[in-house]
Amino acid sequence: DRDALLVVAGPSYRGYHKTVEAMVHKHDLQSHVRLPGMVQGARKRALLSRADVFVLPSYSENFGIVVL
8 A cells, every 4th residue: 555654663672773774765665664763652652543553573572561
């Protein structure tokens, strides 16, 4: 969908933000991807309430607390 927007939010674990940013630029996806970094409080709730899909990748959690 050309109207889709991917928001990748969260802390830059081991500098991974720069890696993701480079991939976005490499594939010319700047108009479809936002990388706001860490999001908390009202701004976080607003993003989650507007999302059609939520993905929580995790190497350490077998059941993310976010599911609750």
